[in-house]
Each structure stands twice: as structure tokens, then as C-alpha cells.
Amino acid sequence: MTAGDDTAIDGATQVAQAAALIARNIRSGQYAPGQKLKIRTLVEETKLGATPLREGLSRLISRGLVRATDGRGFSVAEVSRGDLDDIMRTRLPLEMDALALAISKGNSHWQAAVVGALHRLMTYTSWAPDDPYEAALGFDEVHKAFHLTLVSACESPRMLDFLDILYDQGFRYRHLMLSTVEPRKRLSDPQRNAEHEALARHAIDGETALAQSVLRRHLETFSEEVFKARNMPERVKSTLTAETV
Amino acid sequence: MTAGDDTAIDGATQVAQAAALIARNIRSGQYAPGQKLKIRTLVEETKLGATPLREGLSRLISRGLVRATDGRGFSVAEVSRGDLDDIMRTRLPLEMDALALAISKGNSHWQAAVVGALHRLMTYTSWAPDDPYEAALGFDEVHKAFHLTLVSACESPRMLDFLDILYDQGFRYRHLMLSTVEPRKRLSDPQRNAEHEALARHAIDGETALAQSVLRRHLETFSEEVFKARNMPERVKSTLTAETV
DNA sequence: AAGAAAATTTTTATCGATAAAATGAGGCAT
DNA sequence: ATGCCTCATTTTATCGATAAAAATTTTCTT
Numbered sequence: 001m002t003a004g005d006d007t008a009i010d011g012a013t014q015v016a017q018a019a020a021l022i023a024r025n026i027r028s029g030q031y032a033p034g035q036k037l038k039i040r041t042l043v044e045e046t047k048l049g050a051t052p053l054r055e056g057l058s059r060l061i062s063r064g065l066v067r068a069t070d071g072r073g074f075s076v077a078e079v080s081r082g083d084l085d086d087i088m089r090t091r092l093p094l095e096m097d098a099l100a101l102a103i104s105k106g107n108s109h110w111q112a113a114v115v116g117a118l119h120r121l122m123t124y125t126s127w128a129p130d131d132p133y134e135a136a137l138g139f140d141e142v143h144k145a146f147h148l149t150l151v152s153a154c155e156s157p158r159m160l161d162f163l164d165i166l167y168d169q170g171f172r173y174r175h176l177m178l179s180t181v182e183p184r185k186r187l188s189d190p191q192r193n194a195e196h197e198a199l200a201r202h203a204i205d206g207e208t209a210l211a212q213s214v215l216r217r218h219l220e221t222f223s224e225e226v227f228k229a230r231n232m233p234e235r236v237k238s239t240l241t242a243e244t245v
Numbered sequence: 246m247t248a249g250d251d252t253a254i255d256g257a258t259q260v261a262q263a264a265a266l267i268a269r270n271i272r273s274g275q276y277a278p279g280q281k282l283k284i285r286t287l288v289e290e291t292k293l294g295a296t297p298l299r300e301g302l303s304r305l306i307s308r309g310l311v312r313a314t315d316g317r318g319f320s321v322a323e324v325s326r327g328d329l330d331d332i333m334r335t336r337l338p339l340e341m342d343a344l345a346l347a348i349s350k351g352n353s354h355w356q357a358a359v360v361g362a363l364h365r366l367m368t369y370t371s372w373a374p375d376d377p378y379e380a381a382l383g384f385d386e387v388h389k390a391f392h393l394t395l396v397s398a399c400e401s402p403r404m405l406d407f408l409d410i411l412y413d414q415g416f417r418y419r420h421l422m423l424s425t426v427e428p429r430k431r432l433s434d435p436q437r438n439a440e441h442e443a444l445a446r447h448a449i450d451g452e453t454a455l456a457q458s459v460l461r462r463h464l465e466t467f468s469e470e471v472f473k474a475r476n477m478p479e480r481v482k483s484t485l486t487a488e489t490v
Numbered sequence: 491a492a493g494a495a496a497a498t499t500t501t502t503a504t505c506g507a508t509a510a511a512a513t514g515a516g517g518c519a520t
Numbered sequence: 521a522t523g524c525c526t527c528a529t530t531t532t533a534t535c536g537a538t539a540a541a542a543a544t545t546t547t548c549t550t
Binding site: 038039040054071072073 | 530531532533
């Protein structure tokens with residue numbers, strides 16, 4: 001229950017520490033969706049000052065993890081079925097395109113990296129930490145690393161950046177799901193694993209169309225996966241209404 | 246030359262004002278690429294406090310307009326030919342997909358909005374302000390509004406958000422170009438206008454494939470357009486190197 | 491006169507205090 | 521009770537000051 005574990009990412013400035021810490025606590029579900037983030041409370045939890053904390057929070061806004069309402073502070077971004085669908089729908093064209101680019105531009109160094117990332121992902125359960133919370137966090141990292149490595153050769157900083165943001169947003173849902181299902185089991189879903197393997201193989205073989213079709217299925221089924229495990233509101237507050245335009 | 250015009254976006258909090266003001270000055274080229282943004286100077290230019298300014302700057306980081314280096318402050322994001330290519334390359338899959346979605350989901354209300362936005366864009370020169378700087382800024386708004394309206398019916402807040410970010414980043418290049426070429430003329434390029442018209446028509450007619458192919462050409466030629474007008478470094482500093490992954 | 495070291499000036503990052511705004515709790519008339 | 525107003529409390533947003541870190545200039549040594 002202690003939200004701010006003092007495993008502070010030190011060396012960096014306090015603002016960076018604050019942003020990293022808060023981001024991690026949001027991704028991991030430590031800070032619940034919708035929860036208010038009062039600076040006073042945060043100052044006590046973390047040993048950071050109020051000013052750096054505000055700034056750290058500000059930096060997380062356009063990463064979609066934090067919401068700021070003028071005059072009434074910060075809060076954790078909400079979650080909903082529709083929101084997860086939106087994340088995956090946005091990932092789809094970006095990641096499909098980045099994958100195609102990566103396959104066409106990737107050299108042997110990239111191929112080696114993909115093989116390595118896949119290996120770490122497949123064998124994760126064997127070297128994961130015992131603590132289930134830490135294990136889940138570690139899995140996220142390995143899983144994210146795999147997908148990012150796969151597209152890393154696309155040579156587009158922006159696509160990689162956007163994808164990074166979308167992964168971070170998506171991982172919250174996995175954690176919410178994991179909190180009900182037995183962790184160990186979920187971590188090594190044979191179906192998903194097979195997809196990861198196929199994805200890596202096709203990519204390395206230069207089979208763009210095949211790789212893309214696996215990726216598409218992989219992304220399209222994710223929403224279902226998560227929500228058959230846990231019930232969640234279909235819609236939530238005003239996050240998704242039209243005033244965005 | 247006075248960077249901080251006091252036409253402050255008031256009502257909102259100082260942080261919001263700061264972010265809006267700085268964003269505008271960066272987009273318009275008022276703040277040059279690479280230029281250092283010292284808070285002390287900004288405090289004098291704008292009538293805002295140091296704390297809100299820092300926070301405002303922080304919020305612009307993940308929008309790609311500002312860069313922060315731990316311990317040595319903020320600076321305006323660099324520009325380069327490669328960077329503009331990256332912006333357009335990232336826009337391509339996102340906007341193509343959003344367009345297809347919008348066409349399939351758009352109702353008559355959306356169609357009306359598209360017609361309206363197109364009309365404002367085509368007739369802009371006739372009602373644009375006399376001051377060339379203001380005129381260029383106004384054109385950006387109308388142009389951005391057209392493209393956003395076109396995809397607005399896609400029902401994906403994230404795609405719209407990402408596209409918004411990419412437009413903002415791209416507009417800097419248009420302004421850099423405009424600073425050498427005679428403004429009036431560039432604003433009503435018949436070639437681009439024809440493309441905008443075709444785009445709108447196909448979209449409204451439900452001709453997804455046609456609309457997409459026009460959009461693709463429209464995006465792919467933009468980089469060339471800009472750089473044949475003004476010379477620019479092919480690459481710049483370390484913005485595009487591989488350490489992003 | 492060149493280069494290293496020291497001293498000075500800027501500039502950044504952070505703190506603690508405070509005004510302004512929002513929230514919540516009683517009290518009071520209907 | 522129900523709705524409305526006032527007052528107390530919490531919380532936010534902002535300021536001014538300061539320690540720490542960088543950049544710049546000066547001084548010293550050879």
C-alpha cells in the first residue's frame with residue numbers, strides 16, 4: 001500500500017525523479033484511475049518538494065497519464081473499455097507502418113536485437129522476481145522492449161515516441177486485469193507467446209505482409225483479452241466526448 | 246521583434262497562459278530553433294512568474310516544441326530537413342487511417358463541417374488581416390482546422406491529439422519558409438488548393454481510396470515544397486540519432 | 491602568450507511562505 | 521426536510537529568496 005517506495009531514481013533532477021516515480025505508480029495501478037493527486041499528499045509520500053512535483057505532473061499530461069483541471073489540481077487519467085479500444089486503434093496504423101519500415105530498413109544488428117528481445121520475453125517467467133508486483137512490472141518492461149525493438153529500425157523518432165506513449169498507457173489495463181487473475185499464469189499465455197514468436201520470425205524473414213497480419217490480430221484481440229478478465233465501465237465521464245476538436 | 250505581445254490569453258491560469266504563449270511564439274518562428282529559453286528573460290518579456298513559466302515549458306516538452314536538458318534549462322526544439330520528413334512520415338499512417346475512419350463514420354453534420362472548413366480555407370486571402378505576420382498565423386489556423394475537421398469524425402481522441410501535435414510541429418517549417426518567400430502568394434498556392442478541394446470532395450463522396458491517394462501525395466510533397474523555398478541543414482545535432490531507443 | 495586554475499557572474503532548480511480559490515460544514519429561513 | 525447563504529478549512533497557484541550548478545572572466549604560472 002505504500003505508494004512511494006524510496007527506490008528513487010536518483011542522480012537526475014527532482015523534476016525528473018518526480019515524473020518517473022509518478023508515471024510508474026500510475027502505470028502499475030498503484031495510483032488508481034481517477035484518483036486525485038494532491039501535491040501535499042505527494043510531498044509526504046515522496047521526499048520531494050512541491051514545486052518539482054507540480055512540474056513532474058505537468059510533464060505527464062501530454063503523455064496521457066495525468067489530467068490537469070485549471071484551479072482544481074491534478075488527477076490520474078481515467079480508464080474505460082472505450083479508452084483501451086482507442087489506444088489499440090491508434091497503435092494499429094502506427095505500429096503497422098513502423099513495422100513495415102523496420103523490416104525494409106533493418107540490418108543484421110536489428111535482427112539480432114529482435115531475437116534477443118524475443119528470448120528475454122519467452123524465458124521471462126524463469127528469471128522473474130518472486131514478488132508478484134515486481135514480476136508484473138518486469139514483464140511490462142520486457143514486453144514493451146520486445147515490441148519497441150521490433151519497430152526500432154524504422155528510423156522514425158516520432159513513431160517510436162508515440163508508440164512508447166501508447167504502450168505506457170496500455171500497460172495500466174494489463175495491471176488492472178492482473179490484479180484479479182493469478183499473475184504467474186497470465187504472464188505466459190501460450191497463445192500470446194505463439195503470436196510473439198510468429199511476429200519475430202516473419203519480421204526477420206522479411207515477410208512484411210505476414211508479420212503485419214499477425215500484428216493486426218495481436219492488437220485487435222488485446223482489448224477482449226483484458227476485459228474478459230475484469231469488468232470495467234464501458235464509458236467514463238467526459239474523457240471521450242467530442243469537445244476534443 | 247517583441248516576442249511577448251501582451252495579447253495574453255487571460256482567464257486561464259498563468260501556467261496555461263505561459264504554455265499557450267510560448268507554444269505560439271515557437272510555432273510562429275518568433276523563438277528561433279535551438280534558441281535557449283532562459284526563464285529570467287521570459288519573466289521580463291511576458292509578465293508571468295518564474296514558476297508558472299517553468300511549468301508551462303515543461304508541458305510543451307512532450308508536444309515536441311521544447312527540449313529540456315537536466316541542469317541547463319530549456320531550449321526551442323531544433324529543425325532540419327530530416328526532422329520535417331519524420332513529421333510527415335509519422336502523419337502519413339495516422340492521417341490516412343483517421344481519414345478512412347472518418348469517411349466511414351461521418352454523418353451529414355460532419356460533411357457540412359468539411360464543406361465549411363474548405364470554404365474558409367479557399368477564401369482565406371480575401372478576409373485575411375493585412376499584417377503579413379498575423380495573416381500567416383491565421384492561415385495556419387484555418388489550414389489546421391481543415392485537416393482536423395476532415396478527420397474529426399474518426400472518433401479517436403488519440404489520433405486527433407497526435408495529429409494536432411504533428412500539425413503544430415509542422416507549422417514551424419511553413420513559417421520558416423514564408424519568411425523568405427512573399428507571403429500573399431504562398432498562402433494561395435493553386436496546386437495545394439486543388440488538392441484540398443479534391444480531398445474534401447472525395448471524402449464527402451465516400452471515395453475512401455481516392456481521398457487517401459490525394460492525401461498521400463499531399464503529405465509526401467510537402468517536405469519538398471518547403472525546402473525548395475529555403476535552404477536548411479540536412480541534419481542537426483543529436484535530435485535524430487539512435488539513442489532514442 | 492598560452493593554458494590551467496581560481497574567482498566572478500549567470501542561470502538553474504528548489505524551498506518555504508502566502509494570496510486566491512475551491513470545498514465542505516453548519517446554521518437559518520421557508 | 522430542502523435549499524441557500526456564510527464561515528472555516530483545505531488545496532491550489534504563485535511569489536520572492538536562496539543554494540547549487542554552470543558558464544564566463546580574470547588571474548597566475550611558465
